[in-house]
Amino acid sequence: MTADPALHRIDTPRPLIEELRALLGDRLSTSASVREQHGKGESYHPMMAPDAVAFAQSTEEVAAIVRACAAHRTPIIPFGTGTSLEGGVVALHGGITIDLSGMNAVLRVSAEDMDCTVQAGVTRKQLNDHLRDTGLMFPIDPGADASIGGMTATRASGTNAVRYGTMRENVLGLTVVLADGRIIRTGTRARKSAAGYDLTRLFVGSEGTLGIITEITLKLHGIPEAVSSAVCPFPSIEDAVNTVILTVQAGVPVARMELLDSATMDAVNRYAKLDYAVAPTLFFEFHGTERGVVEQAEQVEAIAADFGGTEFRFATRPEDRSRLWQARHDSYYAVLATKPGSDGMATDVCVPISRLADCITETVADVEASGMMAPIVGHVGDGNFHLLYLLPPGDEAEYARAADLHERMVLRALAHGGTCTGEHGIGYGKMRFLEAEHGEAVAVMRQIKAALDPDNLMNPGKVVRA
Amino acid sequence: MTADPALHRIDTPRPLIEELRALLGDRLSTSASVREQHGKGESYHPMMAPDAVAFAQSTEEVAAIVRACAAHRTPIIPFGTGTSLEGGVVALHGGITIDLSGMNAVLRVSAEDMDCTVQAGVTRKQLNDHLRDTGLMFPIDPGADASIGGMTATRASGTNAVRYGTMRENVLGLTVVLADGRIIRTGTRARKSAAGYDLTRLFVGSEGTLGIITEITLKLHGIPEAVSSAVCPFPSIEDAVNTVILTVQAGVPVARMELLDSATMDAVNRYAKLDYAVAPTLFFEFHGTERGVVEQAEQVEAIAADFGGTEFRFATRPEDRSRLWQARHDSYYAVLATKPGSDGMATDVCVPISRLADCITETVADVEASGMMAPIVGHVGDGNFHLLYLLPPGDEAEYARAADLHERMVLRALAHGGTCTGEHGIGYGKMRFLEAEHGEAVAVMRQIKAALDPDNLMNPGKVVRA
Numbered sequence A, B: 001m002t003a004d005p006a007l008h009r010i011d012t013p014r015p016l017i018e019e020l021r022a023l024l025g026d027r028l029s030t031s032a033s034v035r036e037q038h039g040k041g042e043s044y045h046p047m048m049a050p051d052a053v054a055f056a057q058s059t060e061e062v063a064a065i066v067r068a069c070a071a072h073r074t075p076i077i078p079f080g081t082g083t084s085l086e087g088g089v090v091a092l093h094g095g096i097t098i099d100l101s102g103m104n105a106v107l108r109v110s111a112e113d114m115d116c117t118v119q120a121g122v123t124r125k126q127l128n129d130h131l132r133d134t135g136l137m138f139p140i141d142p143g144a145d146a147s148i149g150g151m152t153a154t155r156a157s158g159t160n161a162v163r164y165g166t167m168r169e170n171v172l173g174l175t176v177v178l179a180d181g182r183i184i185r186t187g188t189r190a191r192k193s194a195a196g197y198d199l200t201r202l203f204v205g206s207e208g209t210l211g212i213i214t215e216i217t218l219k220l221h222g223i224p225e226a227v228s229s230a231v232c233p234f235p236s237i238e239d240a241v242n243t244v245i246l247t248v249q250a251g252v253p254v255a256r257m258e259l260l261d262s263a264t265m266d267a268v269n270r271y272a273k274l275d276y277a278v279a280p281t282l283f284f285e286f287h288g289t290e291r292g293v294v295e296q297a298e299q300v301e302a303i304a305a306d307f308g309g310t311e312f313r314f315a316t317r318p319e320d321r322s323r324l325w326q327a328r329h330d331s332y333y334a335v336l337a338t339k340p341g342s343d344g345m346a347t348d349v350c351v352p353i354s355r356l357a358d359c360i361t362e363t364v365a366d367v368e369a370s371g372m373m374a375p376i377v378g379h380v381g382d383g384n385f386h387l388l389y390l391l392p393p394g395d396e397a398e399y400a401r402a403a404d405l406h407e408r409m410v411l412r413a414l415a416h417g418g419t420c421t422g423e424h425g426i427g428y429g430k431m432r433f434l435e436a437e438h439g440e441a442v443a444v445m446r447q448i449k450a451a452l453d454p455d456n457l458m459n460p461g462k463v464v465r466a
Helices: A005-009 A014-027 A032-037 A059-071 A124-134 A148-153 A199-203 A237-249 A262-272 A290-305 A318-329 A331-336 A353-370 A396-415 A431-438 A441-452 B005-009 B014-027 B032-037 B059-071 B124-134 B148-153 B199-203 B237-249 B262-272 B290-306 B318-329 B331-338 B353-370 B396-415 B431-438 B441-452
Strands: A052-055 A076-079 A096-099 A106-110 A115-119 A171-177 A183-187 A212-219 A226-233 A256-260 A281-288 A313-315 A343-346 A376-379 A384-391 B052-055 B076-079 B096-099 B106-110 B115-119 B171-177 B183-187 B212-219 B226-233 B256-260 B281-288 B313-315 B343-346 B376-379 B384-391
Touching: A014 A052, A014 A059, A032 A052, A059 A076, A059 A096, A059 A171, A059 A183, A059 A212, A076 A148, A076 A212, A106 A124, A115 A124, A124 A148, A148 A212, A171 A199, A183 A199, A183 B431, A183 B441, A199 B199, A199 B441, A226 A290, A226 A318, A237 A256, A237 A281, A237 A290, A237 A353, A256 A262, A256 A318, A262 A318, A262 A331, A262 A376, A281 A290, A281 A318, A290 B290, A313 A318, A318 A331, A331 A343, A331 A384, A343 A396, A353 A376, A353 A384, A353 A396, A384 A396, A396 A431, A431 A441, A431 B183, A441 B183, A441 B199, A441 B441, B014 B052, B014 B059, B032 B052, B059 B076, B059 B096, B059 B171, B059 B183, B059 B212, B076 B148, B076 B212, B106 B124, B115 B124, B124 B148, B148 B212, B171 B199, B183 B199, B226 B290, B226 B318, B237 B256, B237 B281, B237 B290, B237 B353, B256 B262, B256 B318, B262 B318, B262 B331, B262 B376, B281 B290, B281 B318, B313 B318, B318 B331, B331 B343, B331 B384, B343 B396, B353 B376, B353 B384, B353 B396, B384 B396, B396 B431, B431 B441
Parallel strands: A052 A096, A076 A096, B052 B096, B076 B096
Antiparallel strands: A106 A115, A115 A212, A171 A183, A171 A212, A226 A281, A226 A313, A256 A281, A256 A376, A343 A384, A376 A384, B106 B115, B115 B212, B171 B183, B171 B212, B226 B281, B226 B313, B256 B281, B256 B376, B343 B384, B376 B384
């Protein structure tokens, strides 16, 4: 151990490292490469490595690690798949990262009750593979094959949320390790409850700052009898967005309704060798009975036609549908690939649907006036959209310009009654926007943080200042 | 004021009463009848009157009342329509009740975004009347014409929850007056957000123990194009429940699915002069397009037929539908009317749907073995059901027998993975069951209570011990 050169920069007390080594053996790593790999998500936030990475295998082990860290007043950062976009896993104050990817057992599936319990390291694709023969699915899909623990901790959502809700609506209960090592269970398997404070919802979206989520009980949904997908280009973003607004208002239970702008469509075509029109485009998916799916598609087609969206391309064969949605999922990587080597700065606001066209139009005008490029994708059925800035690493001027545009976009969304993050979370870069959005309520968040983590050891420096 | 004989039993400091009188004038009442009317809900819990009732008209006024009470360390109890079933409004430790029924303005409706903001005293029927011309509705329906503030504070649900969710899913944001008089706003009008701790969900269901909810931003839903209702008797409760289970599992998006047992049907027939079969009966409602509603009803009819439910009676005309659902809503009062003068003890558990038949069957057997009567109604699509005990006021032996049966019912529900309350809340009678259900997590609830209400002034003695 002493031969490891990485130890030279460790601030974490050596006795703690020795204690954790005794507990975990090889499953404690202080190697530079492992630490660096755990010190960064998928975004532009600079890497800051933890002092060691603990690979946990059970809730009890997580509790033992937390107790040891607490005794040494050492920060603790939970880590799933590292697909965070707001610096959630960055070790701002050093400390120990607990990697939960080894806790990847599906503990229980109840097909009758349409629910399951998984360990935090199970990924959404792994869960859906596991469910394949049950007729059930877990629909929340943020794009990345994130861990269920990480998705819970950031209140993730993605393409299916317009119909199936976000992690907020789909988590029934949790096992959580608190800052002092206590293990609690929140919620039950009942579909609803009026029993006490909703601790489940308090931990969903708390980004590891109140405790470490180790097990999650999830609602599942029946795989629909029929699924069909469609793609439709529009003359303008506004036409596409207006189609979305009317579709939502008409109560059509669309499962997915995604906007990609011309720049993103161009990137996707190149990346995935596709031949879609290079125009603002909506991707739809319809779930239901055979008749219901046809009815939904007809309703949406009629609405789209009123806004110049006359070229619906349907995909009903499973392989065509996967190809279509793979293209949508790859859009982040497709856009990044247009300027290889760039850092991606993904923005993420969400507004009431009636303000969506204005908010996007104003934002596009602001970006165009600046001379920058920032392709747009959006889960527009929820009023949620992202601009992706491609930044040359180290170019401070470009970073500053993007940051200015981003700040104006967030303040614009707040002025429209929206939120500074629809699904990516606060991490450490958006804490000032949290204040702008919630005002005095942030003081209440801080009181809760202080009550549950008085020594500020749980993912410190994220979400709220201690 | 000094002539008021009720003042003799006031524990609240006289200077506080004088301060509040200066603030509110006639809108502070210390009359015995007003105090007594505010010291009891609709259940068997004995009346305990507050020392005065403050009729508030604005959030700022609530804040001023709370600041005055806080300065005098005097308990504060929020009051909406007084339809609480778990003693939530009982003034266990005296103090000031804040009656919010005068805060009954619908502040804003955005038809485009399908949301609205209301003051806490607006009732659900008032809101739906207000919405009449918008094509929108607020579907949560606990039976009583409760206030939206009270429904939020108890995480209410009722007959439509199987399709539209509970207050947990339908509140977007809140204005809350905290224990020290600070006013915070939680949430935004965005449909989803990953911005910080979910304070909205923390206050939903907190029963006035963390703060006083004064304004609520709600999701609304489109009034469906078509609605049809149906009633179907079954050979046994088990057959009815199995129909429910298969309907849920088949993913039929039923809007309402209610069980009434033979005793309740008999009471309803007498109370509302109806001629339904005296048998375990399911009430259904289907919402959707014209075609969709027919499709749903066909699916459910086929499932019911497999369990001996062959006599579907449909009601598609609005007046027939209202009559049918009025009968369901009146069932609580209908059962009470079978033994005039009785106290009603409504129980309320919720279990995973696969355990529903077992849980009801075991409970019925236990009640029958005791020789007591307790008609059953249930929001069975959610796994939620109620037994209603009719108790002679003051008969301690009967109360004790009912309490024993109730305790066994709750512990049975917990053993089946359920909750001690699906929708009525904890109040003060179910605190020991909260401990049984959540164990160590109750300590976390207590930490949050202590952080936000360190002097234990907000509805003290309810939900969690300070």
